[in-house]
Structure formats: structure tokens, C-alpha cells
Amino acid sequence: MLSAEIIAVGSELLTPERTDTNSLWLTEKLMNIGVEVKLKTIVGDDEARLEETIRDALKRSDIVVTTGGLGPTEDDVTRNVSARAAGRGVVYHDEIEAHLRERFRQWGREMPEINKRQAYVIEGATILPNPNGSAVGMLLNDDGKFLVVLPGPPREMQPMFENHVLDILKTVSGNVSVVRRVLRVSGFGESALDELISPIYKKYETIQTSILFNRSEVEIHLSASAKSEAESDAIIDELVGKLAEVLGLALFATNGETMEEVVGGLLRDRKQTLSVAESCTGGLIGMRLTDVAGSSSYFMEGVVAYSNDAKIRTLGVSEETLAQYGAVSSQTAEAMADGMRRRAGTDYAISVTGIAGPDGGSEDKPVGTVYVGYADKNGTKFLHMTLPGDRYLIRWRSSQAALDYLRRRILKTS
């Protein structure tokens, strides 16, 4: 397997606010052609460190990809430094300058002289055109080692890599086709899931399996590498089928879908509708559902009933229920779902009420106490949980639990 290193260039990537994310996208593309990323570096606009980094990377790895530092200003040092690190000079390309002048003319502007720096290319390198910006990229094949120099903005970097680099590297790596698949499972912890499924996936030695916990669900990452995509797909499909058998309803996504996409798909297929009554999640469930383009065909209405008055007024929860059981109770959750469903006239309604913290907990109902309510034509149900985490996580996990509860009900009742 070929090895790669990715080097992100730019002092802004060394601040507490930002970091490199281009490498995540690149890692995925490289994995898909059977290239393994072994090291990533983030370096500022610092010539000495950048040169050393590129030179070391070229010694250690088959493919070195840099992103950023190709702009026209003095800070942008990647062009010259990468040439130096590869032991080459730079060559001025008149046709790049002409092209840049033309670009600027089309915007009705004169090209600033400073942009001439962008017409220099590493000696012997292939020029990678950039329809979305002024910086061309470069690909240098140095005795079988590859140095790929890309611009930083994702909308310039990504098409350049896909259109001008990927096929070349794919050939170099032996044209393997790696297929990756993300499965998502609810209601399991990481170790319990691994215990259950490791006897199955361990039989598939050509598939790399890893299990990751992600806020409110466990993900199973599968990756198979074969001579064709169809072959990789087939072996993964086989394993997914066996996992689905033991996981049943817990397996909610077999191709990277989010919970809101899965629930949306079920409703769309069944031509059914949904409304949502939220208290502690404050609109998060509605936001997630409507993140999915086309959700207006099944999501009708949401109410964020944060105050008790709103629960009474808009959802028809009775004052007695609130007084007797409290706003955070199974009774209130069911009444919220029932009232929401009646108001919106939808097939289903779900509700959430709980204590997201940091304040508001009590001995009886500590922070993290959450009730999910559910209503359909047959009546109401509820789910009670005590969720770990801070305010953000409790709210997120509540929204996930409510959507998952709905999903399981839809699948059980239809």
C-alpha cells in the first residue's frame, strides 16, 4: 500500500480558532484509491520549517500533498519552498501570466503586478489548472515519488484534485478500488456492539472494520479493497447483510445516512406526516428534520413549548397534568405529543421534555432526565431516559432518542 503525507500551509491554521480540514477530504479520496495517509503536518508561513517538512515527507512517503500558501502575497511561500525541498528551481510560464491577465480583465480589473508570482512553477512539474481561482497547482513526479501542490480554498483544491490528480495516483497505486461504508447503530454502547458483532466481521479478513462512538450512536466503518468497485461492494454487502440479521432494528443506517434522513425517508415512502413538540430541545428536532432538503413533504409543524403557558395554550396540556406531575414527566410528554398531533393533523407527533442543565435538576429528576412522547392514531406512548453529558450533549441525545423512537414505532406499526 502506498503511503502519503499531507501538509497544510498557513499561519491561520495554527490559531486556537482554526485548523486544517482539507486533509480530511483528501484522506478519504486517498483511501478510496488504496493510499494510506501516515502523517499530517500543519505549518505556518515559515520557510525553514516548511522546507524541512516537505523534504522529510518526500524521504519517508510515496506521495506528498500540500495545500495552501499559493496566493500572490509575500506570505505565500509554498511555490518556491516546495521547489527547493524537491531540489529543483522554478520556471516562469508566460502562458500562466497571460491567463491570469485575462481572468482579471474579465472581472474588469487590471492584474496587479504581484500576481506574476503565481506564474512560477516547479521545474519539470505538470501544471494543474484552477478554474476557480488564480493559483495553479503543480504535480511533480520525482523518480516515482509524487509531490502534489494544491491551493488552500476547498472549492479550488477539491476539483483540482479530482480532475487532475486522482486518476494519476490511482494508476500509481495499482488501480485498486476501495469501497467504504458507514453503518449506524442506536441503543448500543461501543463495547457491547463489538462483543456482539466481532465474531461476524472477523471472518471477513479483507474488510477493515472499526467501531466509533459518535455523540449518540455507534458507527461501524467498513472498508474493502479489491480490483474493482463491484467486487469491493459485493463483499461489503455480504457482511452488511449478516450484521443486519443480528442487529435488527438497532441498525438504522447502512450507507452513512443520518437519523433525520432515515426518518424522513420512512415518512416519504409511506406518504405520512409528522409534527414535533419540543421543550428542552428548543427547536433542535425541527432544525434537524428540516436540514433534509424536501422535508416539507412530511414535516408539517413544530412547537417549541418552552414555558408552561405555551404547553397549555398551544399544545392543550392540562393545568392539572402540569401541576400534578410537573413539566418534566411522562404524562406531560404524552400530552404534548397528543396535543401536537391534534393541532397539526399529522400521522405522527413526537415530543421531548427534560432537564438539559446545568441548573434545574433535583434529587428526583436530576439533570439529564428526559421524557420522549409519541402519538399516532392508536394513542400515545412514552420513553424515559437519564442522559449523561453537558447541556449540548443532553439536548443532542434527546433529539436523537426522540427520532429513533419514532423510527422504531414506524417500522413496528407498518
Add this chain to the structure above:
Amino acid sequence: MLSAEIIAVGSELLTPERTDTNSLWLTEKLMNIGVEVKLKTIVGDDEARLEETIRDALKRSDIVVTTGGLGPTEDDVTRNVSARAAGRGVVYHDEIEAHLRERFRQWGREMPEINKRQAYVIEGATILPNPNGSAVGMLLNDDGKFLVVLPGPPREMQPMFENHVLDILKTVSGNVSVVRRVLRVSGFGESALDELISPIYKKYETIQTSILFNRSEVEIHLSASAKSEAESDAIIDELVGKLAEVLGLALFATNGETMEEVVGGLLRDRKQTLSVAESCTGGLIGMRLTDVAGSSSYFMEGVVAYSNDAKIRTLGVSEETLAQYGAVSSQTAEAMADGMRRRAGTDYAISVTGIAGPDGGSEDKPVGTVYVGYADKNGTKFLHMTLPGDRYLIRWRSSQAALDYLRRRILKTS
């Protein structure tokens, strides 16, 4: 200024799904004591590459911090490799083993023999205790260069660094106190803002100023380094005062607050209440407002009126308004805000209706067309925008515009 490098260790950090985030936290802590992070590396559980990385970093920089790779398994190579890179051996510490055995006993378990590996420490290094996990950290002062070896989980790494490393490095860096402040500005582009304020901030040579665009607002990052925190604070306060004069209402946060915190603070101070009617944002505004702990004192109710029926039924928008002007119109936005305020009986209501895409646009009303509605006791108003971006960004920017409009109205009317 002292230079630092941060090395994150772990093969999971080289996948397309995850990356190192510990370094962001560490960068901030190091900046605050006047240490500049010059390079970051992410390396897998790969002994050769890790050793070379640490050795090179120690040559180039004053302080090298590693995170991760201190667990008890064979994959966890940082302990031995960092010793080798520093040209030292490791020493077995019986007291660490005893402590580990005691930890396991407290959980009612026997210590697995494998955990003995965690009792090895770099020769000559100070042991950094870890109350939150089994891996101790290490701090090696090698002739004035510092190698700091920390565990990967943030809840182990962060207290260890704060309690046992920070003060030592602060002394080394000359006890400077760097104060950082984030200001947030709405209604300006990056360059227009810089044009306006650069004549002001350039007079403050001891303050580092940088301007960053962040989804829907521009941030001004200020950082001052003086012998005391009070001194740094004073000079920053002075500059912030001058910036506030020219920016007026556009400057919405002077200490890193989010828009929802600022709006919440205004409502809380004035003991006023708010309700929100959302269409294209789908609950995002409610979610953001209720992200703030204590928001139940001013946020009463939200309605996600995604369907026209919901706009009519729950918000009292008239069928005529919808038929004549459409769901995405200033008239509908104002009617939504008005209906929401009447329903909830709040001091203010805001509403959003728009086209978030990718579908649903027309020549008249392209994707990104958004109307914000506003209602208070004096009547209704609206704001019309055409926002750039994808579905995610249009929704986010709509929510920000609505909250900002409310903020400006509150400040103008009271």
C-alpha cells in the same frame, strides 16, 4: 517569544472522520503565556515516524508537547518512542504501579498485567499525575528545551496541563500575560470592516489584531502581551472603546459572546420576553436561543410553521396573504411575527420565511431569498435579504439576521 510544536499521536486521527482538536485548546493556553505554536503534526501509531517527528521538533522548537499514545496496549508507543527521541531510557516506577493497582482495586477489579507498561517514565522526567485516567504524563527539561508528554483524552489532558505544566512554562517564557479578546461585528464584510478600523488598530502596536470572517459575522481578534494581565486588559479596553465608537450598533459582542447570548442578555436585563415563528430555519432560532442556560426566563414559545396550514392555523396568517403574496414574502413574514406575538403574549416576536434551497427557487425569488419579520407593541416591520451559500449557510445566516434585527430593534426602542 518561545516557540512550540504540538504532536498528536494516534492512527484514529489520520482517518477522514477525525482529526486532532487537543491542539486548539493547547494553542490557546500557550498563546496566553506568550508561547507561539509554529508547527503541528498528526502521526499514527508508527514508531519510526513518531520518533523522527519528536526528534526534529526538539531540534527546531523550545517546547514540544505530545498528546495521546499513553494507553496500556501495544499500539501505545509514545512513552518509549519519546524517550528514545530525547536520547534517554525509561525507568520503572514501583509507586506508579502501586497507584494503578489501587485504582483498579477501587473499581473492584484486578489490574491487568498489561497496565504495568504505564509505570515506565522517561529517565529524568517529572511525573505528571492523572486523577482522571491511568496514564501519567511526563515533563522533561532537557537543557532548557521542554518535552511534555500528555494523554489524549481531553478530560485527562486538560487538567494535567493546567495544574502541572502551565506554571512551569509560564516562568520559562518570562511570565508575560497575554490577554486575548474576540469582538463580533454584524453587517460588515471583512475588507470593508478592515478599511474602517485599520487606521485605529494600527496605532496600537503592542496589540496583535486579526480579522476573520465566520459564517455570518466578522470577528476581530485582539491579543496584547504585557507584564501583567491588568496591563494587557487596560490597553485592550482602550482599543475596544475606540472601535465601539466607530462601529456603533454593528459591534454586537466585545468579549466573545454569541449573538444568542447577547440577545438573551438584553431581554433578561429588560425583563422582556420573546417568541419566534420559523419557516425555513425549521427550529434553528429556537435551538440557538435555548442553547443559553437560563433562557427560559425570556424565551416563551416557538412555532415551526413549515406548511402553509400551520401558518394559518397556529400563527393566524390569512389565506389571502398567502395566496396574494406567497409564503415567502414580507407580508407573510410580518403576519407570522404578529400572530406569534399575539399567541404567546410576548414583548417581541421575530419570524423567518425564505427559500433555503437547493430546490424551490424561482426567477423572482431565487434560493437565498429570506424575509425576517418583527413585531412589538408598536406594530410590525420586516427585513428582506438575498443570502449566498448552501442550505446550511442560508439557514444559519437567516437565523443570525433575525436575531441581529431583533437586537438592533431592542437597542433602538429602549
